[in-house]
Amino acid sequence: MMNFAPLTPRWPLRLSLLAALIAAPGTHLHAAEAFEVGAGREAELPVGKEADGIRGDFVLRNDKITALVSQNAPLRRANMSTFYGEDGVTPGCLYDLALRDKQDDQLIYFGPAGQRGQVSYVKIVEDGKQGECAVETVITAAKNGGVYKRHEYRVRDGEQGLRIQTTLRNEGKAPVKVSTKDAWTRFNETGERDGVTWADAVDPDDRIGYAYGKLSAPGAGAIADEVELQPGQVLTWVRFLAIGRSPAEAWSAVRGANGVPTGRLELALAEADGTKPVTGAGLVLEQEINPGQKSDGSVVAYPDSQGLIALSLPSGTYHGSVEEAGRLPRRVSFTLNQGGVVKQQEKLEPATRLKFVVQDARGQSLPCKVQILATGETKPLNLGPVMRAHGCKDQYHSEKGEFSVQVPAGTYKVVVTRGIEYSHHEQEVALAQGQELVVDAKLARLVDTTGWISTDFHNHSTPSGDNICGTADRLINIAAEHLEFTPTTEHNRIYDWRPTIERLGLSQEIQTVVGMELTGSGSHFNCFPLNPVPFVQDGGAPVWNADPRITALTLRGWQGERQDRWVQINHPDMAFLYNDRHADGVADGGYLGITEMVNGMETENFVDEGVLADSPWRLTKAKNSLATRVETVRQFIWLQMLNQGHRIHPVAVADAHAVHGNGVGGWRMYLPSKTDEPAKIDWTNDLAAHALAGHFILTTGPFLQVTAGDGKLPGDDVRSSGVLPLKVKVQCTDWIDIDRVQILVNGRKEPSLNFTRATHPHMFKDGVVKFDQTIPVKLGKDAHLIVVALLENGDLKTGYGTSGQAKLRPMAYHTPFYVDVDGHGFQANGDNLGYDVPVAKMTPDEVRAKMGK
Template sequence: MRIISLICVFCMACGGGDSDSPTTDGSDQDVIQEDTGPTHKSTGARAYIIDSDDDIGQGDYVNARIGDFLIANDHVRFVVRGGKHNFYMQGMQGGGIVDVGPAEDDLIQEIMPLGGFSSLGDSTVTVTKDGEDGSAEITVTATMISIPLIEAFAGDFGAEGTMTVKYRLSDSDTALEVGISTDSLDTVMGGVVMFAGGPLTLSSFDGYMISEGPNISYGFVSETPLNITTLGNVNLALGQEITGDEEWRYWLTVGNGSMSSVLDQILSIRQDPAGTVSGTVDDATAVIGAYNADGELVSRFRPNSNGEFSGKLPVGIITLVAEGKGRETGVSVEVDVIENSDTTDLQLSANKPATLEVTTDMPMRIEMTTTTGGRIVQPISAGTSTIPVTPGQWSITAMRGFEYEIDTLDITLEAGQNESWAPKLERVLDTTGWIASDFHLHSEWSTDSNVPLRDRILACAAEGVEYAVATDHDVVTDYRPFVLESLKGRIVVASGVETSTAKWGHINNWPHTVNPDLPGRGSPVWFGLDFPETMNAVGAGSPGHVVQINHPRRGSSALLDNILFDPEDPDLEQLKMFTFNAIEIYNGGDTEAMELALVDWLTMLKHKLPIAATGVSDSHSIGSYCGHPRTYVQVDDDDPATAKGPDVDNAVLAGRTLATSGPFLTLVKGDNGSVQIKVSGPSWMPVETIQLYEDGVAGTPIDVAAYDGNVVRFDNAVSLENPDAAFVVAVARASASAAPMLRAKVRAVSPALWLKKE
């Protein structure tokens, strides 16, 4: 009414009562509206549906959308997924938590409530208390369904009924209270599963768990002890059995990145006997570890800029020690923590780390080892990078994949010593016309990896990989926002997915576009599909779309093992279903599986199936090097500054792929029934034999001479044993190790060279 009144007053002031004034439809007139202020509360406890980007924020792990639900106060902030789809794991609906903490610090992918092996089916999310009375609440009511992923692999263990989840927060709370109840006739176990980003480090304790990140930390605690299981970036916490009208409650606490900031809240919620300790450390960049009488970690403090620390600890004898990356453990201080007491003025001393300052003009991998088993693997970008190092004797190697010579340094570093090094790497292989690619990579968006996205891309560039395809398990990942500025022009990235089926093995497929409104960000859904339906779901046959069968001879996750494919006597009906267009010949360092997959691929070629052979790293960590093995793809534009992903993909579809864990191997048609084979490798790379396969039949291995100062190890015409062969493939091998330069034993498989047009 006040807005209408203001408009009327405005019209009157403009002469609206003058009968001689012209009349209009109002389209040319200014309309004054009252400023009613914020649509929602901006302080204190509050809950509402997000209707503005201002409530979403910016951050690497922000998953909120307009239409999701915010519950927050002046201390903490949480976003609950709305709509008919959950976010991360496929097959469930809205009602889980997708953001926790300030948007710029958030590291949560999704937190889903559990009732035994059941979670959220058809769900309704509502604001049941908006916070006007100082208390906010969001209620989720959902049909309980068996978690599709668990059902696909292990059968239906889900309970029937309705699950109710209540998220509660008052004005003064620093933790979100979550209550789970069901009307199921079955007794179910209340629980929660958290999918989180790679920077989080998880520790589990006596019935609770804490995750530490760079600027934020999380804790899960219940009134009863939690049974905690961790795999990669998946954290599962099971609580107590729920029967009848009972409600199981847990609290999600948020801290400043330190374990101690979360433990303070956990001890208060559990009302555990605790005391407070405080003190200073002489190096504010150290952390303070707190250990119980059994040597188990209890807490970690992060001092402020003045070296001061304080916080709660459980009662008992606690040992405090200054520690940190590259530091030898400092002198310990023992404290007898007494309930409700304060132990103050503790003084700790931290040992200084040694540091290695590396300056380079290109990305590279620095690998450092000691005689006592110490190992550091550090990808670095161009410029100067500082690596903290524990004092001692170190053997250091700088390297950049298969096309470069290496540089080495042996050094003894003392505490506090800073040593500079500028390694020089010479590119010695000519791979013009080919782009180095890795089509199987995992990051923090896979349930079994915790590599942050920026680190994943840097690790690939450091190995000389020029085209990297994201293939996380059942989640579409977009690398593009995470390419460091210093890497632009050095690497091309694409979004893909590893569709990880229970029956048909694992299948990489790309390119994809991230769709944040669908589970798995638009990943293909495979539950309950037969093989042709699965091929259709992953896009087999779509123009420009690569569908790659992964590790085809690796047990339960291998298609060819699962369907009992016999390359010596292939089932023609099976071959008709092979609508994929690529197959991993060499995955990681598994040479036994590689030799089996090679025979499978040759059989497919004999039956004229247009399938490319690839080499992939399947890297899940920084230590399992990206691009080891890799696929060189023959393209018109091999410059990563200008190359286009779709052009590389189409070259894969055309079969122009070299799968290799080291040597650069080419094969071309020669004269008079021969082929020309050329094998190159840096001085450190072993190459021992070359073998031709004519129409899939193995020929006699040919010895390759040791490195004699020429990177071209073999460049000769080889006569074919079968002049009528339709196609030929060359394979290079070596049994010698080349660690740390190579992750895998040397194998290189050329593209199929078709000698006859038909």
């Protein structure tokens, strides 16, 4: 059964002027037209979730659709979904396609015959005066290995899509193999039916579908994905790319463009008493097949806000089912005759649902994450794709505390959380079909983080291109996991999350600054604050360089140097950066000076716990593989580098690309702040100074506070005559625990500074405060000190971490204190911790030899 969440209008127009034009009485929208977007016409660009138009691109539109073809400009590219590098540019391709009356573009890129790379020109060839408009993209034979290539994008009045004609001509003297396979970027659901490829929106609530297929012509045969063109041979074919309010509507439009006779369906969906429409269901149209013939896909149609599914379909007999999470599927059948209309009403049985009321101790509504875990014989839930917040597999992330989730009848364990500072609510429920049950959850803020705010410096949504998680979904995920300061760090574009935060009503929960992640085939960098430049390539971002020092220096000065500028290296290959710049297995000193050019490096994301590792390598096996592979332990090499005098601030992030399974809520950081109210957080005049000083706490759950001497914070220089008191306090909410505190001295696990519940039971507690001790650390010479608090034995009480990539062990540590014992300033001791700094390439056998195994 497919599951559909209730319809919610979550993607309004980003440009109100266009909405006004569409709604204005008497506005004429029936003449096809094509134009190049110049200054002053930006409001006429297609808009929506994936819209990517800039000045200089070409708009084609008619009475039903608006489309955009990218201009021929240096580095013209869509987001990272079309990749980067010389062949990653995609001028002359289709970037956007939206309905005129429902501006919600969900297309990122359509490349006819896989079009990618430089072109000769893009221009308008018909402006629409004859009822059609067209733009052509041409790559001359001289620039394409002897093969002339032309793509024409044509829009006709009355059609809910556009015709894309490709012509290939071999102008060389030898046969050439060419690809004819079209390419488009990721969607959540795709399939094929009757030779038509269709796609659904990532979030079915968006109610947008696409489809394309080749148009038949008299005497034309099938075209293989790869064709050998003889000298002088010409190959031409046309496909129709349609958009609809559902995959079924788009699929039908392609079939209709091929001349298939159609009829019209008007199916009204209502509650059992007929008084209220059902808007969240979908009509799954099953493939009609002969006995023994394999089906090539069903397609779904969605109702409008009145519960009406109205669309034209190829004439014939249809069987299918109306499906929605929490309802029993209802079988339907109907026959459409050419030119006829079938009107039906289906009354659906009441839905089974959980109604949530989630509040804090003061009775205020709270953003939260709900896990609905099937128990007994109940099948695991699938509320929707992992890329969205409102229903992702067995979770629901909400920007507010009052909401409903429809689920099948059965038994469940419901767990409600809001990050690592709040208590949790756990409840076993049993739901009969059609029952509504209220879950009243009170979450108390148990952990006292006064003077500190939670932050994550690295996360993504769909503008990044390497994922299709909606920006709103990412921000709801952030609010549900209680992150208070999250810079915008989309791949290769300067972007601002603030408008979406405001639209979601989360301004009191989340603060942000504009930034980006500059990405290429080597080291990736995050940088903020920056200023987005609207309607230009990448929002005005710079270009990545393979030498990380050049990239770092470029970012430091981009748009003018700033005292609050933060530049960090993401998921660094520490061996490559510090010992093997050519990645050839030969030690060469790495990239000299890189430490001084950046403010921090990610030591933690995903599942790493290497700060307590015993060597700089780990041997692993990929899933479903017997081959052993070598991974360097970046935290161990970080400790080695600290001992060489590199003051590298550690950074912990989620680097989230989805909501469920790769969302935020795993590794995060805390920074000192003048305010505990997110809306008042000030990066420039407050947080930046603490970040640049390295006042970081890194954690997957425990809130660790450590001060040295007379109140110095992590990252500070400390003067000590030989005994330094460290005040260590660890708090945990009611579903997190620790049982070990270990102090690292110059990266080594000092046995006398290892405290566990088993060996030092008097030092540990069972309430919110798990550990609160002042520990004297005796030092005979300069040292950097790190306190690590963790749960070494046992497991979590609830499903914490399932928004992140894995179930992470509770752990926290901080930026080192740099302790000067002799009064001459801190001096690193040069200790490599028993191993040479690794090179970038080593075999498993070489690692085993180094480790003495």
